[in-house]
Amino acid sequence: MRHDADGALLLQPRPGLGGYAGDVSPQLAWQWVQAGDAVMVDVRTDAEREWVGFVPGALPVAWKQWPGMAPNPDFDQAVRAAASDRKLVLLCRSGVRSVAAAKRATELGLEAYNILEGFEGDPDADAHRGRRGGWRFHGLPWRQN
Template identity: 50%
Template sequence: MTEGYAGDLTPQQAWELLAAHDDAVLVDVRTTAEWAYVGVPDITCLGRETEFVEWVSFPDGSSNPHFVDDVREAGVTPGDGRPVVFLCRSGQRSISAAKAATAAGLGPAYNVLEGFEGGLDDAGHRGGGGWRAAGLPWKQS
């Protein structure tokens, strides 16, 4: 166990966990703008939908004071043992989300390393890492 949550997963490991556990939940904690303009992970081929719960709000970046309650509304309840996989843009906000879920008794809670888009490259661009770059299913509106 990583400090405060179940651990970090590569995007491929996250996919494998989601595929192996019918009760596992994928929670995308990015903002509404990121979901709309960048794209979202698509797990419909696994018979489930991605849950969308902002960790911070767009455009002001304020913390979501109802985050844990929103995750519960997505069907995750304390003590149910359902794996919860948190994903953000680059794997940073999702660490905090996994820690908050764990503190609330949800999970085991995991963080997806590199998130959806990965970190910045030498030119200051994202997209060379993460869920999309790993070739995992995603869609764009």
């Protein structure tokens, strides 16, 4: 389960399920980034960041790239460079790709966390995102081109 079941703010990381440091709420991730304790890496595609929105200051390192969703051959090198001896908080659309990316970053020897709910959160009953959690839903900084 990617979300805190009762909707409570997670003030501490939750242990990761298999192969990465853990899961953090969007709010905790933002606290860490603001304090300089973590680097945010946005693992969504270039198209998602361009069309849907982005977090100012987050480093764009796609896990998979549009079109075709092929793995990014530069991911390892880029995420190593991004870490610069700080933990990583990884953001995707809903908190799924960022788990895979956090696992890979951990394999590379980095301390990597998944941001729960992602940028847009899970779809609601009408299949619309942005109404059930996510970075934007919580009113955290973001921009759109």
